[in-house]
Amino acid sequence: MEDALAARATELRKELNYHIYRYNVLNDPIITDAEYDRLFHELRELEVEHPELRTPDSPTQRVGSDLSDDLPKVAHPAPILSLANAFSPEDLQRWEERNLKLMTAGTTFDYVLEPKLDGLSVVLTYVDSVLVTAATRGNGEVGDDVTANIRTIRTVPLRIPSHADGPQPPSRLVVRGEVLFQKEDFERVNEEQEAAGLPRYVNARNTASGSLKQKDSRITAQRPLTAYIYDIVDSDGLVLDKEWDTLEFMRDMGFNVIPHSEYFPTLSDIIQQLPTWESHRNQLPFEIDGLVIKINDIAARRELGISGKDPRGATAYKFPAEEATTTLLDVVVNIGRTGKVTPTASLEPVFLSGVTVSNASLHNYDLIQQLDIRVGDKVIVKRSGEVIPYVIGPVTGARDGSETPILPPELCPFSGDVLVRPEGAVDLFCPNPRCEERVFRSLEFFVSRGAMDIDGMGPETVKALIDANLINDEADIFYLEADSILALEGFADKKVDNLLQSIENAKHRPLAQLLASLGIDGVGGVVANLLADRFHSMQMLIETTNAIKAQENAFLESIAPLLSVETSDPDAARAKTRLSKPLVELAPRYVDASDLGSKLSRLLKPILSIDSSVPVEVIAERLQILTATAKSLLTIEGLGPILASNVVNWFADGYHQELLAKMERAGVNMVAEKVEKEGTSLDGLKFVITGTMSVPRDDIKALIEAHGGKVSGSVSKNTDYVVVGESPGSKADKASQLGVTILSEDDLRAMVN
Ligand SMILES: [Zn+2]
Structure with missing residues (x-):
């Protein structure tokens, strides 16, 4: 056992x-930072549990x-330490247990939690309130002098802006913070790179680091960096007992203190918060790449030492890693229901943020070529939130020459x-709507949960029924017989x-559900509901x-001569494009317009x-x-x-009309349920619902509609009321900006009663 552990420690040291x-x-x-952190954590835990395994050359x-x-150096007044990592609630509990053992019996800890910013640590020294030096963390003892560059960052005060009647800063104050790009600033930097024909930056932290270590501070000044302050390293005469007070003090001094920090009386409170974070x-x-958890009592922290x-x-x-390296074994060509390759x-x-990943998107062949990804490569894979995992790029350093382009x-x-x-x-398409794979994908989607939700009809069953020639389209499903x-x-x-x-059950799905299952480009649940609400039946639609x-078609025919005009004038070409897509480009802007003739003369002048x-x-x-003619479709809010044009084109296709007729003959429901009207007290009023209600939001929607009101998804100046529940989102803010009346759920119920 001991030997096995010693061997593992040696192996980890060598690898690290x-x-x-x-x-x-x-x-x-050739591995990601997260993978490195994992190995490091394993070695460190081994060494803490078995100190005899620790060697002087251990990483x-x-x-x-x-x-x-090439930058001058600054000595730090106290060591600037980095933190050990924890990867699980169990790691955190072990951390607390170890600490409690070092304290007198009966000690308890309370904690401060901060987001762990993924930036570059800096140490700022203020003398008599004036910023005199700024340094990077460096090796913890000395750092690179980046004073001139830090001065260009607007969130760093050059003079501590404390109020005359508030607490005053000590004569010397050394604070620690993090320099980084806000996400939208980084995106902007990349847009500028692209506009200048330069490659995009991949890693925000490395780019921030490079920006801060420029020898010419004018270059740093052009980069929209942000600095957050989160700790006091040293000071003359300042005594603060609690971490929470330290944050408060720095905020009072006018520093841009790390936001979203929280106080918790126990570690289990923090552990409960981890999934939310x-x-x-x-x-x-x-x-952020994790959370920093600090014991609130500064004296206890000092006593625990290093x-x-x-x-x-x-x-x-540390949060579960979103990136990992693994081997690309093969590339499979997938054809979607639209034919997209x-x-x-x-x-x-490979295990990635909680699941085993064995397939990932490669986006398209242009990107594969651009990134020079080859079969056999070690590749970096990312999985973030609900997004399908995708390949970021190859690790070219790990190639041995056997990789193939x-x-x-x-051909499909x-x-x-x-x-x-x-x-x-950028994508390739199989153009054949009868392509067996496209048909299979459409049918697979049609029967799936969230679409028509036909239980017991998984992809294998769909495949078997297609192969046996029992179904060739969505409507065939409703003609299946037991014998065959x-x-x-x-x-x-x-x-x-x-x-x-x-x-049989699926024949009685609501109209909106059927509409959302047909695979009309852009028509999901929300749009399908809008269509069903407006037209009430497939027939009407x-x-x-x-x-x-x-x-x-009649419009296009009448203006046909204009569509064959050859022109190099961009304004005329633009007018021609507008004429060629009247439903998208012209009709929506002239619903209820008066004096259409003169408006069109102006708009189309370049071509006329x-x-x-x-x-x-x-x-x-x-x-x-x-x-x-199109007004009833074009005036649907949302x-x-x-999208309207997609809907028109889908229904105009004879094949689709055939399909629907075939379904209707099989008894598939094609009409919307009648909403039972209970009253007229909300007739003509427009509502938006936000936040958590005492009942599901759909019930509140039904209540409003049953009394004649309408519910839409976004707040505009046409909104009459916003019904606000608990923890409302930005819609409530928007409502107050626009001066829309805000109701509570109780207010609403009072209105209908
Ligand atoms: Zn095909």
């Missing part, structure tokens, strides 16, 4: 030293350094059709009964969209001055008819013109 060498000397790391004994060769991290304006090179009184809880990576399975396919691997690339698109399914392998009586029963399509064969009155008249 190799990665330190790759990182520091070759500047070509845990060396102090990290970010010193540059993890899900919250992507909504913060800056990148273990190795880390202070015992604070620890860094997605190259998908088959990976050596990845070429885009020319399923239907053999030549793949096409629409103008301006029973003839298939693996389908027993009970299973078939259940399947047919769930198909088909009639309306057919009429719109006919009027659109080239070709005057179509009188503007004719264009106006045809557009007027189109607009009037449905944009492009």
